[in-house]
Amino acid sequence: MLDQAWFSKVGFDWHPHRGFETVTLVVEGQLEHHDNAGGHGVLDPGDLQWVTAGSGVIHAELAYRRRPVQTLQLWVNLPRRKKMSQPRYQNLRAASAPLVEGPGSRVRIFAGDINGVHGPAELHHPVTVAHAHYEEGGSFTHEIPGDHNGFLYVVSGSVLVGPDRMPVENGHTAWFPPGEPGLTGIEVHATQATQLVFYSGLPIREPAFAYGPFVMNDRSGVAKAIEDYQSGKFGPIPTTHR
Structure with missing residues (x-):
């Protein structure tokens, strides 16, 4: 999935992912990122963030200082053997590419x-x-x-x-x-x-089953992701961004 998003005040508050990667390019404005491992940063136009959700992440993507921002976010599937990888964040600045x-x-x-x-x-x-x-x-x-x-x-x-x-x-x-x-x-x-x-x-050539913020190989994998998220196995959801 490729999502082109424009948001001017808030953005995407705390939400989970599992089983794939999000690749987010900032087209205009600034994107503020938080995750429940304590990570925080602001990306500028031309910067790209690569999030490996893997076994499970909870993060928020916000309009920095509530100013307009435009992003492109690609969802990149992971092979079955990689779906439960350790979560990872890569902030790739335009100047470093x-x-x-x-x-x-x-x-x-x-x-x-x-x-x-x-x-x-x-x-x-x-x-x-x-x-x-x-x-x-x-x-x-x-x-x-x-x-x-x-x-x-x-x-x-x-x-x-x-x-x-x-x-x-x-x-x-x-x-x-x-x-x-x-x-x-x-x-x-x-x-x-x-x-x-x-x-x-490179084509993965495996079954893919997507539901909400999860991309697994079958329905049972998604059901397990929902169960793990609801039981707190993705970690705590922070109560504030500030």
Whole structure:
């Protein structure tokens, strides 16, 4: 799931997750984060937070100082053997992510290998995440593993994608199904100033069962997650953010 959210006063108060990862990019404004292990931080535009829910987390994602913020949050499934991993938070600042430049384009690599550049995110499963800005007329060829399932989402502007120059506009998505191992180059040409996010991942090929804030392999896994959360096994829910 990819969720594009705008919120101006509060955000998402305390809530649990289990069995997957949330990858949150701040598009505009500032996002304040709290977790029930005592973690706290504020992310700026262009920053990315990677939360491995694993065996269970409780956290809150808030509009910092109740000012407007826009985010993109991708839910990344975990393989069965990784679903109960130790929870982990990674705050990846834009300045810490390597920058790859093309003609009229700037692409920050947060995860995986794109064009031979490695992102800083520590991964449980092979994925790539890149945040790109294009000038009008700019271009870039994303080289990613050919056996990945991938897509790009245009946050603003418009681009032409692939050898057929398929138009993809603001709020739309282009999908790239998995093929053969090796590198695949995906050409992107901007017809106006554009911001987009590019994601890809190696298919897991296991059953997935999602319910509310939990993503497990079957209904019984979700029922167990609900039972564990309600019995306090995710840890205490803090009474205040302040």
